[in-house]
Each structure stands twice: as C-alpha cells, then as structure tokens.
Amino acid sequence: MTIAPDVPDQARPTSDALFRAGPSRRPRNMGQIIRWMLLFAGGILMVMPIAYMISTSLKWPFEVYNVNLIPEEPTLDNYAYVLEDGRFYLWFWNSLLIAAITTVSNLFFDSLIGYTLCKFRFPGRQLVFIAILSTLMIPTEMLVIPWYLMSQSFGWLDSYWGIMFPGLMTAFGTFLMKQFFESVPDDFIEAARIDGLNEFQIWWTVAMPLVKPALAALAIFVFLGNWTAFLWPLIVTNSTDMYTLPVGLSSFGDEADVAWELIMTGAAISTIPTLVVFLIFQRFIIRGVVMAGLKG
Amino acid sequence: MPFYRNLSIRQKQIAWAWAFLAVPVLFYVIIRFYPTGNAIMISFQNWNLLGDRTWAGLENYQKLVADPVFWKVFKNTFLYLIIGTPISLVLSFIIAYQLDKVRFMHGTLRMLYFLPFMTSAVAMAWVWRWFYQPVPTGLFNNLLAQVGISQIEFLNSTSYALPSVLAPAVWAGLGFQIIIFMAGLRAIPVSYYEAARIDGVGWWTVLTQITIPLLRPTIVFIVVFSSIGFLRIFDHVYNMTTNNPGGPLNSTKPLVLMIYGTAFDDFDMGYAAAQTVVLFLILLIVSLIQLRLLRSE
Numbered sequence: 001m002t003i004a005p006d007v008p009d010q011a012r013p014t015s016d017a018l019f020r021a022g023p024s025r026r027p028r029n030m031g032q033i034i035r036w037m038l039l040f041a042g043g044i045l046m047v048m049p050i051a052y053m054i055s056t057s058l059k060w061p062f063e064v065y066n067v068n069l070i071p072e073e074p075t076l077d078n079y080a081y082v083l084e085d086g087r088f089y090l091w092f093w094n095s096l097l098i099a100a101i102t103t104v105s106n107l108f109f110d111s112l113i114g115y116t117l118c119k120f121r122f123p124g125r126q127l128v129f130i131a132i133l134s135t136l137m138i139p140t141e142m143l144v145i146p147w148y149l150m151s152q153s154f155g156w157l158d159s160y161w162g163i164m165f166p167g168l169m170t171a172f173g174t175f176l177m178k179q180f181f182e183s184v185p186d187d188f189i190e191a192a193r194i195d196g197l198n199e200f201q202i203w204w205t206v207a208m209p210l211v212k213p214a215l216a217a218l219a220i221f222v223f224l225g226n227w228t229a230f231l232w233p234l235i236v237t238n239s240t241d242m243y244t245l246p247v248g249l250s251s252f253g254d255e256a257d258v259a260w261e262l263i264m265t266g267a268a269i270s271t272i273p274t275l276v277v278f279l280i281f282q283r284f285i286i287r288g289v290v291m292a293g294l295k296g
Numbered sequence: 297m298p299f300y301r302n303l304s305i306r307q308k309q310i311a312w313a314w315a316f317l318a319v320p321v322l323f324y325v326i327i328r329f330y331p332t333g334n335a336i337m338i339s340f341q342n343w344n345l346l347g348d349r350t351w352a353g354l355e356n357y358q359k360l361v362a363d364p365v366f367w368k369v370f371k372n373t374f375l376y377l378i379i380g381t382p383i384s385l386v387l388s389f390i391i392a393y394q395l396d397k398v399r400f401m402h403g404t405l406r407m408l409y410f411l412p413f414m415t416s417a418v419a420m421a422w423v424w425r426w427f428y429q430p431v432p433t434g435l436f437n438n439l440l441a442q443v444g445i446s447q448i449e450f451l452n453s454t455s456y457a458l459p460s461v462l463a464p465a466v467w468a469g470l471g472f473q474i475i476i477f478m479a480g481l482r483a484i485p486v487s488y489y490e491a492a493r494i495d496g497v498g499w500w501t502v503l504t505q506i507t508i509p510l511l512r513p514t515i516v517f518i519v520v521f522s523s524i525g526f527l528r529i530f531d532h533v534y535n536m537t538t539n540n541p542g543g544p545l546n547s548t549k550p551l552v553l554m555i556y557g558t559a560f561d562d563f564d565m566g567y568a569a570a571q572t573v574v575l576f577l578i579l580l581i582v583s584l585i586q587l588r589l590l591r592s593e
Contacts, residue, residue: 289472
C-alpha cells in the first residue's frame with residue numbers, strides 16, 4: 001500500500017481547487033478537513049466486513065460473539081483445524097489451476113481474434129465480428145442447461161475441462177484487445193512483413209508486446225472472474241475433490257453451520273490471496289480495471 | 297510450400313486470417329451458438345433428463361405465466377434492480393465526486409473503497425450472513441443490543457430479507473463504480489471549470505450544468521452494468537439462504553435461483569429453459585435501452 005499521491009492526480013487540479021486556494025495536497029480549510037474525515041470514515045466502514053472476517057478467523061470460539069474487532073487472545077487454531085483434512089488445499093489448487101489456464105487461454109485467443117479482426121481484410125470479417133459481438137447479449141445462465149447436457153453426453157461432468165471449457169474465450173476480451181490493436185500502427189506490421197516474418201510471428205513478436213497493458217488488464221479481469229466464479233462450477237462438479245474454492249466454501253459453510261469462526265476462516269482463506277495481490281499491484285490493477293471497464 | 301508461394305499477397309492474408317480464426321470460430325459455434333439454439337429448443341419441450349423428450353409447444357411458457365412463484369420471483373428480480381441500481385449509482389457518484397477533490401492520502405482512500413470489489417461473492421455472502429444472525433451470534437444484532445434497540449430478524453423476515461441480501465451485493469460493486477466515475481470526472485476538460493469560475497458560477501450550477509451532463513456516457517454505462525448485475529443476482533442469495541434457498545417463503549428468490557432449482561433440483565429442463573429465455577429477453581431489453589440512450593447523444 002502506498003501513500004504517495006498519483007503523479008497524474010497531482011498534475012491535474014481538481015474542479016474544487018480552481019474555486020479555492022490553489023491545488024494543494026494537505027487540506028487547508030475546514031470544509032476540506034470535514035470532507036476528508038467523512039471519506040476516511042466511509043472507507044473504514046467499507047473494509048469493516050473484511051476486517052471482521054479476518055478478526056473472527058483469529059478468535060477462539062468463546063470470543064466469536066464479542067463485537068471487539070481485535071481478538072483478545074489471537075489464535076491460528078481455526079486455520080489449523082480448517083486446513084487439517086486438506087480439502088481447502090485441494091479447492092485452492094483447483095481454483096488456481098482453472099483460473100490460470102483460463103487466463104492464458106483468453107490472453108492467447110482473445111488477442112488473436114481481436115488482432116485478426118483488426119488488422120486483416122478478408123471475406124467474412126464483418127460476419128465473424130457481428131457474430132462474436134452478438135454473444136455478448138446471451139447470458140451465461142441461458143447456456144448452463146445446454147452446457148450441462150453437453151458435458152453429460154461427452155463425459156465432461158466433474159472434470160477440470162468441464163469447469164473451464166465455457167470460459168476459454170470471451171467476447172468481452174476479444175473486443176478489448178481489438179480496441180487496443182487499433183493503436184498499433186500498420187507501418188510496424190508492414191515493416192515486419194518486409195523483413196520476412198510470417199503473420200503469426202508478426203502478431204506474436206511485433207503486435208503483442210505493444211499491447212502489454214491491455215493484456216495485463218484482461219488477465220486481471222479473467223483471473224478474478226474465474227477465481228470467484230460460482231454458478232457453473234456448482235452445476236458441473238459433483239465430487240468434493242473437484243470443487244473450486246467458492247463451491248467448496250459454500251458446502252463447507254453449510255456443514256459447519258453454526259461454527260462461524262470456522263466459516264470466517266474458510267472465507268478468509270479464499271479472500272486473502274486476492275487481497276494481497278491487490279495490495280501489491282494496487283495502482284496497476286485499478287488502472288487495468290478502468291481500462292477494461294471503459295474500453296470493453 | 298509451393299502452393300502457398302503462388303498465392304497473391306491478398307490471398308495469403310485471407311489464408312492466414314482464416315487459419316487464425318479456425319479454432320475460435322469452432323469454439324463459438326459449439327460453445328455459444330449451438331447451446332443458445334438448444335436452450336430455445338428445450339424451452340418448447342418436456343424433459344426430465346431421464347425420460348423421453350417430447351414436444352410441448354408453448355406449454356412451458358403457459359405454465360410460467362400461471363405459476364404464482366414465477367411472478368413472485370419476477371417481482372423480486374426487479375426489486376433487486378429497482379432498489380440496488382439507484383442506491384449504488386447515487387452512493388458511488390457522491391463518493392467519487394468527493395474523492396476526486398481530495399489529494400491527501402488519495403491513493404489510500406481509493407484503495408479502501410475498492411477493496412471489497414476484489415473479494416469473492418461467496419465468501420462475503422457468508423460473512424454478511426453471520427452479521428445478520430440473531431443474538432448472541434450476529435454482529436449487527438449484538439451492536440443493536442448494545443445501544444438498546446430491539447432485534448431485527450434480517451434474514452428470517454419476509455420484508456427485511458431481500459434488502460439484507462441485496463446489501464452485500466451493493467457493497468461489493470461500489471468500488472468498481474466509484475473508480476469508473478472518477479475516470480469519467482478526470483476526463484472532463486479543466487477549461488470548462490475555468491470558464492465557469494470566470495463567470496462566477498456556484499458549485500451547484502457547475503455540478504448540474506457541467507459535471508453531470510458531461511458524465512452522461514459514464515452514467516449510462518454504470519446504470520446498465522449494475523442493472524444487468526442485479527437482474528442476474530445469484531451467488532449472494534444462494535449462499536445466504538442455503539438452508540432454504542430463496543426463502544423465507546420465496547421472498548428473496550431471484551430468477552437465476554429459480555432456474556437453478558428447476559433445472560438441477562427438479563430436473564424439469566424444459567421449464568427451466570423457458571425461464572432462461574425470459575431472463576434473456578429481459579436482459580436484451582435492458583441492452584437495447586442502453587443502445588438507445590447512447591445513440592441519442
């Protein structure tokens with residue numbers, strides 16, 4: 001976590017700064033101080049559910065009902081208990097593997113399709129473009145029944161492939177990448193062609209490195225989306241061993257019913273990794289989310 | 297490859313393009329288009345997975361119209377939308393608008409608001425479920441007890457359950473909307489504000505005459521994005537009501553949960569498919585309204 005202000009933030013005076021004494025970092029007047037304190041209080045309120053989740057995961061069962069945020073005698077006992085039978089390791093691994101493979105697949109295929117639609121002129125281009133665009137209108141929920149039937153007849157139920165096949169390419173990613181390839185100058189591609197590179201090499205070695213920020217933004221979105229995905233993994237998995245973290249946590253919560261400190265521990269195990277990654281790459285991730293959100 | 301060598305540059309381009317697109321086109325046909333058609337087809341059939349598939353005509357749709365549970369669910373789904381969208385829109389705008397004016401520890405404040413977006417809905421649904429428990433377990437009721445306010449049956453009351461389930465969904469989405477709004481605010485040229493200052497206009501006029509009109513594309517995007525999210529709500533409801541999915545008395549059940557129950561608990565595939573077609577049509581209408589709004593600029 002960093003406290004230093006964004007350079008671009010500072011370079012641009014706020015609408016308010018123009019109306020008051022020049023742009024300054026420290027709050028000068030009463031209004032600014034009250035605004036800052038209200039925003040800070042709101043921010044603390046926003047992270048309270050996460051703070052309580054972590055705090056309760058560190059409490060002994062007798063202390064769970066105490067509203068104190070700081071545990072009196074912090075313990076890692078709950079973690080030891082929850083991790084003991086190894087289920088959470090397995091679910092964690094399943095989620096990680098599925099999210100990672102899906103992310104790589106999306107980075108490869110979405111950008112390949114986006115690049116082809118952007119830089120090639122060929123009969124059928126418009127048709128492919130509109131066809132992929134139209135799938136954005138079809139909600140996943142409409143496809144889960146046919147996907148389930150398909151998985152059943154091909155024997156994909158309860159397998160890694162079954163969990164990940166629907167998400168290997170996304171129309172959202174394709175359009176995001178297509179938008180970014182627009183900014184790659186055609187001259188670069190032409191020059192590479194003259195140098196004797198084939199089209200695949202041009203895409204991979206010339207165009208791809210130029211859209212790295214977009215690839216990173218897409219990777220964040222796809223990974224987070226698959227890490228937290230619930231409906232389809234819930235439908236396609238049957239055995240405890242194949243559960244992803246959200247599906248496993250859901251079944252664990254049901255079975256642990258009233259042992260809230262254990263449920264909070266399970267929730268913390270599935271949340272903390274993404275939070276840590278976020279805190280490390282905070283600015284980068286926020287920029288990526290804005291980029292993907294606005295361009296996609 | 298002599299054959300390849302003899303092609304013109306344009307023909308080579310076409311060959312490469314289709315070589316690149318071969319696998320993706322196959323994927324989209326098999327995993328997206330065929331299932332879409334299949335879902336529509338199944339909605340006109342009777343099928344419980346084990347027995348024969350028989351054509352049912354409009355039977356599933358007629359059953360849907362006559363089903364009081366469906367109308368309850370339909371109402372719930374729109375309640376999520378009608379309550380959730382304006383609340384998250386107004387809250388995220390106010391926070392983004394104020395946050396944009398703050399420089400001191402700006403990054404830290406933004407991080408606090410954005411953090412919930414990085415959590416998983418399932419994990420947070422269980423955290424909020426714990427908050428809502430009656431005394432001596434639940435956090436909210438314990439806090440209420442400390443200040444001497446009577447207990448609220450958040451998840452066990454037919455009137456409080458839906459807003460209680462909605463709250464974590466709004467909470468988790470807020471961070472995303474705030475940073476999208478802040479990006480929108482940043483994109484407004486400073487010269488407009490300078491001109492307003494020279495004219496001596498008050499902040500309210502600046503807000504309503506400059507900021508909000510120029511933010512229209514951002515507002516439309518956020519309204520549509522969050523509307524679609526609330527219409528498809530599932531993870532929160534399912535996890536907060538696992539003991540009685542969509543309960544109490546179906547008062548929290550959204551369309552997606554009904555689809556899930558019909559398809560994978562009752563195995564009534566035809567009826568479930570008809571429900572997914574209805575969901576598709578609702579989302580289609582929302583998307584068309586978005587296109588309309590964006591075009592009229």
